[in-house]
Amino acid sequence: MSPPLSARLTVDTAALVRNWRVFRDAGGAAECGAAIKADGYGLGAAEAALALVAAGCRDLFVAHWAEAAALPTLPGDVRVAVLHGACADEMPAALASRAVPVLVSPAQVRAWRETGRACDVMVDTGLNRLGLSADDALSGLLDGLQIDTLHSHLACAEDATHPLNQTQRARFATLAKQIPARRCSLANSGGVGLGADFHFDLTRIGIGLYGGGVAPDGTRLSAVARISARVLQLRDVPAGDSVGYGATFVARRPTRLAVVALGYADGYARSLSNSGSARIGGSVAPVAGRVAMDLTAFDITDAPPVAEGDWLDIEFDLAATARAAGRSEYELLTGLGHRYARIYR
Ligand SMILES: *Cc1c(COP(=O)(O)O)cnc(C)c1O
Numbered sequence: 001m002s003p004p005l006s007a008r009l010t011v012d013t014a015a016l017v018r019n020w021r022v023f024r025d026a027g028g029a030a031e032c033g034a035a036i037k038a039d040g041y042g043l044g045a046a047e048a049a050l051a052l053v054a055a056g057c058r059d060l061f062v063a064h065w066a067e068a069a070a071l072p073t074l075p076g077d078v079r080v081a082v083l084h085g086a087c088a089d090e091m092p093a094a095l096a097s098r099a100v101p102v103l104v105s106p107a108q109v110r111a112w113r114e115t116g117r118a119c120d121v122m123v124d125t126g127l128n129r130l131g132l133s134a135d136d137a138l139s140g141l142l143d144g145l146q147i148d149t150l151h152s153h154l155a156c157a158e159d160a161t162h163p164l165n166q167t168q169r170a171r172f173a174t175l176a177k178q179i180p181a182r183r184c185s186l187a188n189s190g191g192v193g194l195g196a197d198f199h200f201d202l203t204r205i206g207i208g209l210y211g212g213g214v215a216p217d218g219t220r221l222s223a224v225a226r227i228s229a230r231v232l233q234l235r236d237v238p239a240g241d242s243v244g245y246g247a248t249f250v251a252r253r254p255t256r257l258a259v260v261a262l263g264y265a266d267g268y269a270r271s272l273s274n275s276g277s278a279r280i281g282g283s284v285a286p287v288a289g290r291v292a293m294d295l296t297a298f299d300i301t302d303a304p305p306v307a308e309g310d311w312l313d314i315e316f317d318l319a320a321t322a323r324a325a326g327r328s329e330y331e332l333l334t335g336l337g338h339r340y341a342r343i344y345r
Contacts, residue, residue, distance in 0.1 A: 006230040006261035008311065009340035011043045013051040015222035016209055020052055023205045026192050026216035030199040033059030033185070035206030037067060037083065042267070042333040043210055043225055046072050047344045052209075053078055061102075061204055065090055068099035081120050081149070084130070086112060102151055104130040109141055118146040121181070125171040126164055127155040137175060149202060150181035157190030158213060165194055176200070192216045212318045212329035223318075225333065227340070228311045229262035232295070243297055244289025249274055251288075256301045258285065260312050263294040267335035268314070269325040272296075276324055277315040280304055284315070 024032035034057050035041075040048035049060055049071055060080045062068050068080050080099035085108045094101055095115065102120040103109050109132070112119050121142065124131035131152065132141070152172045156162035169186065176184040183201035189208035191198045193216035207213050211224040235257045243249040243257065260278070264270045268291055276287040276296070280303040288299040300306050315321060318329040325332065 005339055005341040006232070007266055007340050008228045008343060009043070009336060010226040010228070010343045010345070011047065012222070012224050012226070013047060013344055015211065015224045016043075016048060017051055017055045019209045019211060019215075019221045019224070020055060020057060020205065022215050022221065023189065023192055023203060023208055024056075027187070027199050027203045028196055030187075031059060031183075031202045032057060033061060033202050033204045034209055035061040035188070035204055036071075037061060037063040037206075038334045039067075041206060041210045041212075041330070042336040044342060044344065045070065048209070049074065059202060059204075061206075062099070065093045065097060065099070068097055069093070079148075083122075085122070091115075100148065102149075104132070106132065106136050106141055109145060113145050116146070118148050120149040120151060121145070121147050121179075122151045122153070123172070123175050123179075125152045125168040125175070127153050127168075129153070134171065134175060138178060142179060147179065147181040149183040149185050150176060150179055151185045151204070154186065154188060154191050154194075154198075157188055157194060159190075160194055165191075165198075169194075169198055172200075173197075189213050193218070207330055207333075210333055212333065223316075225316060225318075225336075227262070227266075227268075227314045227316050227336075229260045229266075229296075229314060231258045231306055231308055231310045231312055232261050233259045234300075234306065234308055235259060242289070244273075245292060246290055249289035249297075253301070255288070255299055257288055257297045258300045258306050258310075258312060259295055259297050260314075261294065262296050262314060263292050265293045266337045266339050267332065268296060269327055269332070269335070271325045271327065272321070276321065278312045279315055280306060280312065285312075 036045040085104040086094040086101040122131035185202040187198045187203045237251045237255045273290040278285045278298045283303045285298040285300045288297045322329045
């Protein structure tokens, strides 16, 4: 047995599947694919893949070939697509893989065309990140390429009123008519709620699966990740004493602290200093002072009793924690680090 860890990440795979069904149902006739890049947004790509595939998901997206190679064996009808495409020195790995590249540049297209194999293609419609320009895509470059899925990616999907959404949709629809592909795919999590004309044949859902953002109808999604950490020491601080590095918290009254084995090395952002919290029973215990690398103190003066060795539930509501930390929900999840005992249920 490996030595115990003092922080726990609990991943509710049933909640993950519930969230996937919300997007699948909202996407109408479109198939519902899952982005499990960056180790399933920090929560475990293998576990996410197995749960989603068991629920009926047949399209998985990773960013790197190494991420595709690290997945467990999946049923033969599951498609894994690599969003970065295949660079020249990745061709051997790509050809040895069951996954397919999402080709993103003219050079990638020219190299892949030689293989005669099927692929996906990304076209840029306004994000100006990866993807072929419309001119390149319509230049004859794609002639003879066997395209399974034609993709584009939205820049502002989480802002339904942003005019770039309709611009990108219109550009993509025009390209989709002219480029032969089995399927077309535009919407990420935020894109599904923009309306049926954003759904095309396949959606690529990421953050929403893991409980971030909102459901397509604006309601809340199920929380997937919970974190808890062990209380290493209780300490009573007299009024006027400071707490932690930089002495940024000064006790206004006799204060009881729980010093917990969780820090910014665990993705508990330093910007949660004096702004994060833990939940003890029904009460809230705010962070007192700076979050350090391995340790954070919580003010439990008004909370029900806690003992050394207890596990504290750390507030990790994604929207609230992102706000408190000044980070995106994506950063909170993908930054969680490697010191958690990971529990899947
Ligand atoms: C990461 C990613 C997604 C998933 O986006 P979410 O906003 O997390 O739903 C979809 N498509 C592409 C191309 C991506 O890179």
